[in-house]
Each structure stands twice: as structure tokens, then as C-alpha cells.
Amino acid sequence: MAAKAWGGRFAQATDPRVEKFTESISFDARLVPYDIQGSQAHATMLAHVGLISDDERDQIVATLDEIGRQIAAGQLPFRTELEDIHMHVESALTEKLGDIGRRLHTGRSRNDQVSTDLRLYVRDAIGQIDGLLRDLQTAFVARCERDVDVVLPAYTHLQRAQPVLAAHYWLAYCEKFGRDRARLQDCLQRVNICSLGAAALAGTSLPIDRQMTADLLGFSAVAGNSLDVSSDRDFLVEFTFCLSLIAAHLSTWAEEWIIWFTTEFGFLKLPDAYTTGSSIMPQKRNPDVLELIRGKSARPIAAVGQLLVLIKGLPMAYNRDLQEDKLAAFDAHDTVSACLELAAAVVEGAELQRDTINARIEEGFLDATTLMEYLIKQGVPMRTGHETVGKLVALCESKSCKLADLSLTELQAACEKISDDVYSVLGTANAIAAFQSHGSGGKAPVAERVAFWRKKLIM
16 A cells, blocks of 8 residues: 555544545546646756756656646556555656655645646637637638628517528627627736745745746746635636537537527538437437537536535635535536537538528518618608507408518508608518618628638638
8 A cells, every 4th residue: 555645643543434525536537738847847956956966857757748648548547545646646756766756845835736737728728719719700701701691580579570691690609709709808817927936835935936937838928826726726717617618608609509400490510420310200400419418508607606616615815615616627628629529510511491481581671670760751640650560460461462562552551751761671672682780680790700701800
């Protein structure tokens, strides 16, 4: 049985059930590259301030590289009694270097060590998620040219509302995922703070150089309060929240496309590669990938609550409860990564069913609001115009016709200010052509925004 790093004051061996209960190597092993990176920077700093020799530093750095290769190759088995990845690395280092290995932990604690590892992990994870979000945005923007002339009904309350270009839909998701990317970059400012040197909670009396360690690890600043940084998991909660909002946006998109894929809507055809069949109904094509993206969103969303509940009652500074933070954050990261990878592929491969869309595009009086705005331009108060068009819609429903089918006499009976130029705004195509405000769903505003996103994404 390996000796515990903290076992000097204990007379009894740890109950094996406690070792199983308290281990974290089963999930924190993924931190090994960050643990090695942080330890190498720490050793370099210790040599710089004279707490270890240059030769000891070189041996530690080289041996840590060797340990990293062994772990990656599966040549260093994990043992429950060593608790976590930090003790596995340190134990292997000590086995290889003896007292030189034992010097590495000078001036630090596992408390600041794990915080540093997590910050390095989250920093990389932010870069990875940002890249996947960019790929998804690029897939949506690439669709804009392919679907340039397609008009879709836009909905409120899942009722047809007004027409927009399909590209306007695609760019709406670019905006959402753009905000997600901005949130991640803002989060990075609070992630990219160096914890090393806070030690257990109060710092150290040894002459360490925390700024040097921060510089070696690429951190933008050094944490200013050792008590705070030892207990701080704000950065992890914030990162997980960012992931949860990405998941919510993915779920919104998936839900919409699931509806569009139904026979009742028939707007969308999904590639066979991203659908599945039924075990009993041979005709079925099910949007399982989209359904699972929608379903898996629950996990990162729940992870935020899990982390908040975890930290809400903890006194400062470090408490073992914080071991559980990694389970929630790692799962949220893995889930969102997997969803984003498939989302981009689904967006690239899906096809709009133009004939089905066009066959029904005039249903639902999508031009009604444009007609109201025509009346406003003629000097009719907005509320009066709203009432007038509502009555015209009711007339059309009684006659089973469209607004554009009404005669000029019928239109003028509702409002004498209507003239024959009204037909230039009636019908879906004319309603689309009438949109001119910045950010609207008409041709010119959409073309302007497509150009913006192509430039922003360097396409």
C-alpha cells in the first residue's frame, strides 16, 4: 500500500471503502497534461528563486514529460489509494527521482494545484468550444447562398406571422452563437488567473515568484487573495453557464428543425446519415440526432444548478466538496462538444423542401402587417390600420381567399385611402421586398448581414 502524502500524523490505515469513496482519479485523469504543465512551471520557478537547483529542475521537468508519455500510453496504471491525478504524478516522480521528486511540492498545496489545473483545462476548453461554434456559424452562413431565394414563414406562438428569407433564419442562429462566443471570451478573463502560490489558503513564507509562474503558464494575472482563490470556483460555474446557454440555443434549433422535418410541415429533408429508422415501422425516418441534441441540453443546464448548490454553503477556503465540481463541468463540456460537432454536419447536409414550402407560402396572411404599414404611410393611425387589416383578413377568411385577391373596391370599402398601388405590397414576395429596416428579413438587409458574417468568419 502506497504511503499517503498526508499520512504522517495518522496511526491507522485508511478504510478501503473510504479510499473508494474519496478517489477522483476515475474522472480527473483528464487533467494530467495540465498537472504536468503546471508542475513544470512550478519547478522552473523554484529553481529561479533558489529553492531547488537547476539540475533538480531539469530532472523534474524531463521526468514529468516521461510520466506524461507513460500515462498516455497506458503504462502507468491508476490506483485508488493514490486518490487523484496529482498524487499519481507526484508518486511516479518520487519513485523515479527519490528526494528530488519530493521537492516539487515545495511552496504549493493540492488546493492551488487543482485550481490551476482546472483553469488551464477550462482555458483550452473555451478555445475548443469557440472553434466548434465558429464551424457551426460557418455552416449556417454557407447555406445562405444555397438558399438565397427561399422565403419561409416566420412564426410567433407557432402561428404564421410574417415572411422572411431563409437566410434570415440561418443568420439568426449566427447571432445567437456569436453571443455565446462573446460570453466565452468574457469568461476567459476570469479563468485566466494564476492560482499557484496560494498554497493551502494563506500563501507561503518561502520566497516564491508567483508572477514568473503565471508568465510561464500564460496567465494574464496573478490571483490577489490566497484565501479567495483557494475556494474560488466562480470561473467554473461561469464556464458551465456559458455551456448551458449554448446547449439551450442548440436545443431551440433542434426543436425547430424537428418540427420542420415532420410530414405536417415538410419544410426540411435531413440526410440519412443523421436519421434513424424504427424497429417495427419500416417507413419511418426519425430525427434522432436532433432529438438527442435537444435531450442532452438538459445535462449542461442541470450542471449549472449542481455547481451552484455545491458551492452555496461552503465556508472558505478549500473543502473536499469541491472534488465534485469536475464531474459536472466535465460532463457539460463533453456534452456540448459532441452536440456542436454533429450540429455543423446536420446544417451542412440538410435540404429545404422548396416545393412544399412554396405551395403553402401564401397561407396565413403573411402580408397583413405590410398592408397595415402601407396604411400608416397613407396617414392612417397605426391602431386604426391594425383594426382595418384585421377586418380585411376576416373578410378573406369568409371568402377563402388571400388579401391580394380582394378587389380594389373591397379594399377601399375598408379604407378610402387605399389606392391601386396597394397591390405592390400584397403577396409574400412583395412583403419581403418591402422590408428595409436594418436587421430585417428582406433582401437588402439580409444581403448586408450575410456580407458582415462572411467577413467576420473570414469565409
